[in-house]
Amino acid sequence: MSFLVGENMTGGYGSADILHDCTIGVDKGQIAVIVGPNGAGKSTAMKATFGMLDLRLGRVMFDGEDITHLKPEERVLKGMGFVPQTHNVFTSMTVEENLEMGAFIRRDDIASTMEQVFDLFPILKEKRYQPAGELSGGQRQQVAVGRALMTQPKVLLLDEPTAGVSPIVMDELFDRIIEIARQGIAILMVEQNAKQALNIADKGYVLVQGANRFTDTGEALMANPEVRKAFLGG
Amino acid sequence: MSTLFNDKRAPILFAGMFLMLVAVGVLQSWSVTFTLLNMCLISAIMALGVNIQWGYAGLFNVGVMGFAALGGLAAILVSMPPQPAGYAAGGLGILGGLAIGAGTVFASVWTYRRYKRYSYVALVAVVGYLLMRAVIDPAVAAIEAVDPSVSGWLGGLGLPIVLAWPVGALFAAAAAWVIGKVALGLRSDYLAIATLGISEIIIFFLKNEDWLTRGVKNVNGLPRPVPYEVDLQESSAFQGWAQTLGMPVDDASGLFVKVLYTLLFVAVLAFILYLSEKALNSPWGRMMRAIRDNETAAAAMGKNVTWQHLRVFVLGSAVIGLAGAMLVTLDGQFTPTTYNPLRYTFLIWVMVIIGGSGNNWGAVLGGFFIWFFWIQAEPIGLWLIDSLTSGMDPASAVRAHLLEGAAHMRLMTVGIVLLITLRFAPKGLIPEK
Amino acid sequence: MADVLNALVLLANFLIVPGLTYGSQLALGALGVTLIYSVLRFSNFGHGEIMSFGTMFTIFFTWLFQGWGLSIKPLPTALLALPFGILATMALVMIMDKTVYRYHRENKSSNVIFLIVSIGTMFVIGGIVRFAIGPADQIFFDGTRFIMKAREFKQMTGLSEGLAIKTTQGITIVTAVIVVAFIWWFLNKTRTGKSMRAYSDNENLALLSGIDPARVVMVAWLLVAALAAIAGTLYGLDKSFKPFTYMQLLLPIFAAAIVGGVGNPLGAIAGGYVVALSEIAVTFAYKRVVGYLVAEEHAPETLLQLLSTDYKIAVSFIILVIVLVIKPTGLFSGKTL
Known part of the structure; x- marks a missing residue:
């Protein structure tokens, strides 16, 4: 069983189900990517593993423990980090304060973690006293990821981290994400840019209408002609 | 059952209101x-x-x-x-002042439309205002000086x-x-x-x-x-x-x-x-x-x-x-x-919320109900405190203070009724259909 | 030269010192309104009554201490009683939050409903205050009345205009500076303060970061209680305590908060001074000031007063309306808590 896994998840926000028997998992040090057409329930599937919607069926296991009924805040305490797609920084607070707030639940010294984040994203060190709201889109995403890393999570969930950034910034962000995974953190992310994302993925999930269509390694999915034709534009 | 209750709710409440008024009469x-x-x-x-x-x-x-x-x-x-004396004293001045005032308003609006600069508008407004004051002040003084104890107005x-x-x-x-x-x-x-x-x-x-x-x-x-x-x-x-x-x-x-x-x-x-x-x-x-x-x-x-x-x-x-x-x-x-504002604004609001926002009959009932209690809370409160403290020494300062304070019970009562309504019946006594 | 100095002293005595005093009182009140707005996201119509409640308890303790013969002359006894007034106010807002606001928070009531709820609390607290202390005027200042008397100032400087500074004015300004510095330090330097700013900035992200909303809300209320009790006591010491006046203070306080940009603490403070100084400046008669500055034959005949003093309080409402219409985000917008 994977380190984090949502098994046979069925449910939605209201009466209508969005997910249908969907299974998604990721292991430590791995990058798992969820791709699929618009409205396939990609974000919903990831949010389901984070407890942001009620599951009618299925369960979520984290490090061998059933966390299906925990609230998102409680999952943060367990060691999950989540970076929302939008509104993911405290715009009125400085970069440094954003990182401090990320580490809010920690009572120990956070200085070394902050140094690690600054090593990962050097630009943040430069802009540490600047309000996050004044940064560019790509820099904001770095703050957002950095904030989530401050809790020293075992799993990091990223909701379209490259939405709205230029291709160069996107490559840069992906490089950083690989680097984070190498430190032994499990990364589960939803991506609109399927090709680039599957390139770096250890594991890929192709969702259609809230159900698993293809599940394989990133490489294999890239090689699968059916996937290429239907989802990667040939 | 519940529809029956809803249909009869308004008449029952109005009948209750009527009975309370009759009770006061008796x-x-x-x-x-x-x-x-x-x-x-x-x-x-x-x-x-x-x-x-x-x-x-x-x-x-x-x-x-x-x-x-x-x-x-x-x-x-x-x-x-x-008051003809008033008009004779300063009628013209007032009229002239008001005309300048109106002119100032139009000029300010025109300035804003034309230049979109608040500083210009402020300039126009201040100049117009000072002009108006120059014309209107003596007129006002003259009018108010006419037999001020009984008249002094237009x-x-x-x-x-x-x-x-x-x-x-x-x-x-x-x-x-x-x-x-x-x-x-x-x-x-x-x-x-x-x-x-x-x-x-x-x-x-x-x-x-x-x-x-x-x-x-x-x-x-x-x-x-x-x-x-x-x-x-x-x-x-x-x-x-x-x-x-x-x-x-x-x-x-x-x-x-x-x-x-x-x-x-x-x-x-x-x-x-x-x-x-x-x-x-x-x-x-x-x-x-x-x-x-x-x-x-x-x-x-x-x-x-x-x-x-x-x-x-x-x-x-x-x-x-x-x-x-x-x-x-x-x-x-x-x-x-x-x-x-307490009596003329917020109290009216309490009437509407408690009566039932969106329902005209509710607003009417609220108006009756809240006014009734606004007035009657004082005698009721006085009576309550009087009977509650009747065991106390009649000369006791505490009792005297409580009796004196009874008049303010209605503020508290209305507030509590409002808070309870918002919590337990946010749609009011007669909810919107 | 002496004329210019005289004119300046005249302005200082009748405009600047009273303006700074009243401005400090408004600023502390507006800070409370802004904190609630940032954290709980509604305009608290009950704030004036919370101030009134805190002042009332300060007065009760003042009487108690006076009865015991306690005194900190030349300072007023009320300063000794103020911490107890603050504690009583904290108890009040905690009870109010638990019994009234928490339910609406958990049920995600709209902000208009919160506003109406705050009107309900205004009635209840207003009733409690009038019931407990009565609607009449209370003067509870004791201690030395003046830091500097006009006559002493004239003797000291040889000018014909005097500058008087009341003890209450000095206390108000000093206290305001200390409190504002404390609030700034708390919001920018402490973990709890920063978590409050984070919560105000982005509620969902604050939750994801493990910030406990219940705690943020509680701390906000406690701060507001302290601010309200301090602002109310300072105002009451300087003028007098009358429940009705405190309800009327609500609008100048809102005006200050909005002029400064709701949700912005520094703006609220600036707004307090803007409102207070304009209230006085617009209704001040400049005749004597100008009289010092121009040659005698040009001395003005009229009072040189923009609005009669009857309209003093109305000035703050006018500023409020103008700001709401022209720039509803406030003059110092752009930065939230």
């Missing part, structure tokens, strides 16, 4: 009952006005006091006799006071139009604060512009739409009538006057209620509620939300102004100092 006196009832009727009309704005359209107007006071202003300006038109009621509605509507134009685009809580501020400005104006309102010197002895008690007491027909009723003539005349007011007010309330119900159930009413429940969707469907809001704001304020004029008519005097 236990205290019929005169008290009709005094209460007349104020209940006026409160109900005010509550209807607020309900039109809040219940139909979700507009949070906390300037009720200002519109009611403008209605009161209409009452004195229409009914009081003119007086009114000397017309029948009932005419003041529609005029009061017009005054309030005109003010609402201006206020709505500038403030309706604001977020709900800003609109609330803005209207609260504007209503205070209106009261300040009425308090301080003696030439127009006599200010804190008050206007007393307004003409009545009904006969005077002394005239009744002297009429032999009335004396005979009182005799057949077995009542002393004094009591009978007082009661008769109050009942006449009641009849007048009931007629007005019925008229407004009829119109309100008609409007609420018309396509327009449905559209207003659609806008209230989802402004964005309504705007997307091509409804002009701003214009509709302005319309409903003006209509509701007009109803409040009408009620304000009726109130001053009933009091027979205009006292600007008595207007305070």
Whole structure:
């Protein structure tokens, strides 16, 4: 069983189900990517593993423990980090304060973690006293990821981290994400840019209408002609 | 079962209200009952006005006091006799000053449209204002110097006071139009604060512009739409009538006057209620509620939300102004100092919320109910404290303090009732259909 | 030269010192309104009554201490009683939050409903205050009245205009500076303060970061209680305590908060001074000031007063309305808590 896994998840926000028997998992040090057409329930599937919607069926296991009924805040305490797609920084607070707030639940010294984040994203060190709201889109995403890393999570969930950034910034962000995974953190992310994302993925999930269509390694999915034709534009 | 209850709920509540008024008649006196009832009727009309704005359209107007006071202003300006001495002293100056004032407003608006610079507008406004003051100040001083203890103002038109009621509605509507134009685009809580501020400005104006309102010197002895008690007491027909009723003539005349007011007010309330119900159930009413429940969707469907809001704001304020004029008519005097937001704004709001926002009958019931308790909480509280502390030493300072404080129980009671309603029955006593 | 100095002293005595005093009182009040707005996201119409409640308890403790013969002359006894007034106010807002606001928070009531709820609390607290202390005026200042008397100033400087500074004015300004510095330090330097700013900035992200909303709300209320009790007591010491006046203070306080940009603490403070100084400046008669500055034959005949003093309080409402209409985000917008 994977380190984090949502098994046979069925449910939605209201009466209508969005997910249908969907299974998604990721292991430590791995990058798992969820791709699929618009409205396939990609974000919903990831949010389901984070407890942001009620599951009618299925369960979520984290490090061998059933966390299906925990609230998102409680999952943060367990060691999950989540970076929302939008509104993911405290715009009125400085970069440094954003990182401090990320580490809010920690009572120990956070200085070394902050140094690690600054090593990962050097630009943040430069802009540490600047309000996050004044940064560019790509820099904001770095703050957002950095904030989530401050809790020293075992799993990091990223909701379209490259939405709205230029291709160069996107490559840069992906490089950083690989680097984070190498430190032994499990990364589960939803991506609109399927090709680039599957390139770096250890594991890929192709969702259609809230159900698993293809599940394989990133490489294999890239090689699968059916996937290429239907989802990667040939 | 529940539909049965809902259908009968309103009649049962109104019957209960009626019984309470009767109980006051039997236990205290019929005169008290009709005094209460007349104020209940006026409160109900005010509550209807607020309900039109809040219940139909979700507009949070906390300037009720200002519109009611403008209605009161209409009452004195229409009914009081003119003061020729005042006009002779400064009529022209006032007229000229007002013309300059109006000109300044137009010039400011024009400047804004032409240059879009607030600094230019401010310059125009300040210059115009100083000019106006230069013309109007001597005139005001002259008018206010004319026999200040009894006159010192321009007086009114000397017309029948009932005419003041529609005029009061017009005054309030005109003010609402201006206020709505500038403030309706604001977020709900800003609109609330803005209207609260504007209503205070209106009261300040009425308090301080003696030439127009006599200010804190008050206007007393307004003409009545009904006969005077002394005239009744002297009429032999009335004396005979009182005799057949077995009542002393004094009591009978007082009661008769109050009942006449009641009849007048009931007629007005019925008229407004009829119109309100008609409007609420018309396509327009449905559209207003659609806008209230989802402004964005309504705007997307091509409804002009701003214009509709302005319309409903003006209509509701007009109803409040009408009620304000009726109130001053009933009091027979205009006292600007008595207007305070607690009594004239927030209490009306409590009536609407507790009665049932969006439901006209609810607003009427709320008006009755809350006014009744606002007045009766004092004797009830006094009685409660008196009986609770009856075991204490009659000379005890604590008991004396408690008895003295009983008058303030009503503030607390109304607040608690409001909080309980918001929590347990947010739709009010008679919920919106 | 002496004329210019005289004119300046005249301005200082009648405009600047009273303006700074009243401005400090408004600023502390507006800070409370802004904190509630940032954290709980509604305009608290009950704030004036909370101030009134805190002042009332300070007065009770003042009487108690006076009864015991405690005194900190030349300072007023009320300063000794103030911490107890603050504690009483904290108890009040905690009870209020638990019994009234928490339910609406959990049920995600709209902000208009919160506003109406706050009107309900205004009635209840207003009733409690009037019931407990009565609606009458209370003067509870004791201690030395003046830091500097006009006569002493004239003797000292030889000018013909005097500058008087009341003890209450000095206390108000000093206290305001200390409190504002404390609030700034708390919001920018402490973990709890920063978590409050984070919560105000982005509620969902604050939750994801493990910030406990219940705690943020509680701390906000406690701060507001302290601010309200301090502002109310300072105002009451300087003028007098009367429940009705405190309800009327609500609008100038809202005006200050909005002028400064709701949700912005520094703006609220600036707004307090803007409102207070304009109230006085607009209704101040400049005749004598100008009289010092121009040659005698040009001395003005009129009072040179923009609005009569009757309209003093109305000025704050006018500013409020103008700001709401022209720039509803406030003059110092752009930065939230």
